Amino acid sequence: xxxDWEFAFEIFPDILSAIGVTIGATVAAYFIxxxxxxxxxxxxxxxxxxxxxxxxxxxxxxxxxxxxxQLFFVYFAFDMSPFLTGAIVLGVHYATYVSEVYRxxxxxxPASQWEASKALNFSTAHTWQKVILPQAIPPVIPxxxxxxxxxxxxxxxxxxxxxxxxxxxxxxxxxxxxxFLEPVTIVGVLFLVLSYPSALFIRYLEKRSGQLPGSSxxxxxx
Amino acid sequence: xxxxxxxxxxxILEGLSTTVQAxxxxxxxxxxxxxxxxxxxxxxxxxxxxxxxxxxxxxxxxSLLVQMFFFAFVFPSLAPFTISTFLAGGxxxxxxxxxxxxxxxxxxxLSVPKGQTEAxxxxxxxxFQRMRLVILPQAFRIMLPxxxxxxxxLLKGTSLVYFISLADMTYRADILRGANTALSSQVEIYTxxxxxxxxxxxxxxxxxxxxxxxxxxxxxxx
Numbered sequence: 001x002x003x004d005w006e007f008a009f010e011i012f013p014d015i016l017s018a019i020g021v022t023i024g025a026t027v028a029a030y031f032i033x034x035x036x037x038x039x040x041x042x043x044x045x046x047x048x049x050x051x052x053x054x055x056x057x058x059x060x061x062x063x064x065x066x067x068x069x070q071l072f073f074v075y076f077a078f079d080m081s082p083f084l085t086g087a088i089v090l091g092v093h094y095a096t097y098v099s100e101v102y103r104x105x106x107x108x109x110p111a112s113q114w115e116a117s118k119a120l121n122f123s124t125a126h127t128w129q130k131v132i133l134p135q136a137i138p139p140v141i142p143x144x145x146x147x148x149x150x151x152x153x154x155x156x157x158x159x160x161x162x163x164x165x166x167x168x169x170x171x172x173x174x175x176x177x178x179x180f181l182e183p184v185t186i187v188g189v190l191f192l193v194l195s196y197p198s199a200l201f202i203r204y205l206e207k208r209s210g211q212l213p214g215s216s217x218x219x220x221x222x
Numbered sequence: 223x224x225x226x227x228x229x230x231x232x233x234i235l236e237g238l239s240t241t242v243q244a245x246x247x248x249x250x251x252x253x254x255x256x257x258x259x260x261x262x263x264x265x266x267x268x269x270x271x272x273x274x275x276x277x278x279x280x281x282x283x284x285s286l287l288v289q290m291f292f293f294a295f296v297f298p299s300l301a302p303f304t305i306s307t308f309l310a311g312g313x314x315x316x317x318x319x320x321x322x323x324x325x326x327x328x329x330x331x332l333s334v335p336k337g338q339t340e341a342x343x344x345x346x347x348x349x350f351q352r353m354r355l356v357i358l359p360q361a362f363r364i365m366l367p368x369x370x371x372x373x374x375x376l377l378k379g380t381s382l383v384y385f386i387s388l389a390d391m392t393y394r395a396d397i398l399r400g401a402n403t404a405l406s407s408q409v410e411i412y413t414x415x416x417x418x419x420x421x422x423x424x425x426x427x428x429x430x431x432x433x434x435x436x437x438x439x440x441x442x443x444x
Contacts, residue, residue, distance in 0.1 A: 001299040001300060060427075061416075061420060063374075064374065064378075064419070064420050064423040064424070064427060065378070065416045065419045065420055065423070066378040066379075066380075066381035066382075066392070066419055067378070068381045068382060068384065068392060069381055069392055069395075069412060069415050069416055069419060070416065072392075072395075072396075072408075072412050072415075073409065073412035073413065073415075073416060076399075076407075076408035076409050076412060077408075077409045077412075153284070153285040153286070154285070155285075156285050156287040156288055157287060157382075159287075159385075160384070160385065167285075167287060167288055167291065170291075171291070174295060179299075180291070180295035180296050180299065181296050181299055181300065184288065184291045184292050184295060184296050185292075185296065187288050188284045188285075188288045188289070188292065191283065191284045191285050191288060192280070192283040192284050195283050195284075196279060196283040199282070199283065
């Protein structure tokens with residue numbers, strides 16, 4: 001089979017029209033993972049040990065099981081629209097990764113900051129809000145940016161529960177016309193065109209913000 | 223709860239062997255690629271570096287599922303020979319995670335202090351000896367935790383072969399869902415499936431933690 005430009009031009013608008021769903025799901029899932037990730041990090045540091053342990057256990061479980069299976073589980077367990085299901089499952093899955101990023105940021109804040117806040121008679125909530133988080137989060141923003149790209153590249157999973165994102169549309173075209181070469185290649189190129197420049201930009205930011213303790217490459221999927 | 227697990231397990235275990243095979247094939251390919259591509263990116267020859275970088279960025283910039291579709295549906299129509307679904311899934315897993323792991327290898331090799339290379343040169347070691355006897359043994363210890371995390375991601379990634387109809391655990395669960403059995407609900411099936419993935423991933427996680435601990439043991443740091 002050789003590349004058919006005419007066919008490629010014909011199907012390109014159909015695939016491109018699904019990019020809104022892909023980007024929408026990415027942004028929704030990213031918003032969930034950023035907020036839930038922070039909540040998980042703070043709960044994990046709770047002084048009430050049973051709660052901290054429970055949250056740590058839940059995080060481990062979510063991290064260790066495939067997002068696709070989680071997607072099916074939630075899809076069949078709850079009566080929600082496929083799009084919402086997809087955004088929530090991807091968001092919750094990557095919240096467990098994002099919480100590790102927050103943790104590395106928080107651990108990079110010197111303990112003396114806590115002591116100083118105590119000396120000023122700040123409450124715990126006040127210390128988090130005014131002293132710790134403002135110092136912990138800005139340095140990890142590039143690492144958080146990585147997860148936007150990771151989520152973007154994970155959205156084709158949602159075709160498993162019939163969300164019509166780019167790959168689902170490509171597959172539909174493929175099964176109707178028996179030509180997969182053009183649709184799948186177009187989707188691949190669109191992913192590359194959108195994710196690669198963003199990844200380069202984030203790598204540049206990361207280099208500029210300097211290395212944090214715990215921001216080594218291990219385990220961080222970029 | 224858990225009353226029907228006796229019915230679930232024998233059915234899903236048939237898929238387990240496919241999941242494990244896809245994992246082992248993918249891991250073997252991924253880590254061979256990771257070492258070759260990771261070392262190639264530190265090469266002095268520009269052409270070697272450029273080829274390796276294009277390969278790595280191509281597979282990191284697109285999505286794993288898109289790559290799997292490419293190997294399963296596009297590749298057969300391009301090549302004069304056919305490849306099995308298993309091979310298509312395994313190649314996508316190996317290439318994708320190999321590209322990610324090559325970054326771990328590259329980072330580890332670059333993190334070995336320059337003085338080690340200089341010392342090896344002063345001992346009149348050849349380039350090859352230097353790499354084999356001095357740099358790699360030290361880099362290997364640094365890359366172990368990263369490789370461990372990569373393996374857990376790879377195991378989770380095997381569930382995507384569901385999309386190309388390779389009968390892994392996720393695919394078997396889908397069949398079970400379609401069959402009218404005494405298993406009371408879809409939710410139950412996917413709960414068991416999540417637990418099964420968790421049990422399989424657990425040794426991998428514990429091994430990674432142990433390696434992480436070993437890696438930091440008895441090493442003097444600057």
